[in-house]
Amino acid sequence: MLLTIDSGNTNVVFAVYDGEDQRAVWRASSDPRRTADEYAVWLSQLMALKDLTLKDVTGVIIANVVPAARFSLRKLCTLYFDYEPLFIGAPEVDLGIQNLIDRPESAGADRLVNAVAAHHLYGGPAIVIDFGTATNFDIVDGDGNYIGGVLAPAAQHSVEALYRVAAQLPRVSIERPEKVIGKDTVPAMQSGVFWGYVGLIEGLTSRIKKEFGQDMRVIGTGGLAPIYAAATDAIDDVDQDLTLRGLVLVYGHNTAEKA
Known part of the structure; x- marks a missing residue:
């Protein structure tokens, strides 16, 4: 299953997808001081309520607009899911569209x-x-x-x-x-x-x-x-x-x- 993470200035949203079907979605207030371990404890408990485990996640993709949160989110993925996440905006991630603004x-x-x-x-x-x-x-x-x-x-x-x-x-x-x-x-x-x-x-x-x-x-x-x-x-x-x-x-x- 795919874990999607939308890390914004106000909230960070985690959602689990099985194909295009959303299995679960959770929101937390954005706090760049939150560690990977804190995310993992919080997320594993919520996943359990939906009969899901961390091991069910086979891929992660992240849209992050809070630079200070990047380290903890990446460590969450590599340490607890054993996956290197795809970050929107990284050179190796192809959006399938062109970004035509000046910068x-x-x-x-x-x-x-x-x-x-x-x-x-x-x-x-x-x-x-x-x-x-x-x-x-x-x-x-x-x-x-x-x-x-x-x-x-x-x-x-x-x-x-x-x-x-x-x-x-x-x-x-x-x-x-x-x-x-x-x-x-x-x-x-x-x-x-x-x-x-x-x-x-x-x-x-x-x-x-x-x-x-x-x-x-x-x-x-x-x-x-x-x-x-x-x-x-x-x-x-x-x-x-x-x-x-x-x-x-x-x-x-x-x-x-x-x-």
Whole structure:
């Protein structure tokens, strides 16, 4: 079975796949200080709950955007799974697409994997909106190549910024308010962050399509994708496992080449 690891700035996600079928998925908060031994203890206990063991893993692929976490994740794989993991972005790992931005080495591993998955699963051209630590708009051309994108602050960070800089504003949750015009502070803040980001989504996708010159399929992923997709027609599909599915595709592409 394949272990996929999506190591982001906020969370690290582990998922076990049997072919294209997801057997289990677990999330932990990202902490580059966490050791390989800590990962192994935590992961082995969770795997046992799904009738899986560390020995069931026969390959590992990792998308990591936290450089300080790389050492522990690699040691986890070599020490406890006895496998050298494939790292997205490593020279020997072929994505099966071209990275056409000005500085290819600057593209986040998760953004590249999302491009692979979007093209393979939904066709192209496409826009992937990833509601993660940042709100990423990633552009995939009709051939599946990654050609650039837009980075915006995450909605939850905007809420936190308001709370920190304004003494009289509370910390609020991100929810869809019934009305745009808030009659009190909390609903007014919720409206700003919710409907404001709907406006961001609609405005940017429209401008991207106009600049690109073609209609494009828009795929949302990440924790907040479902609630925003329900409020706008700008998002065509929601795929919470897009990054993980992309990792499965890249692993299959690379191992098939060696077979």
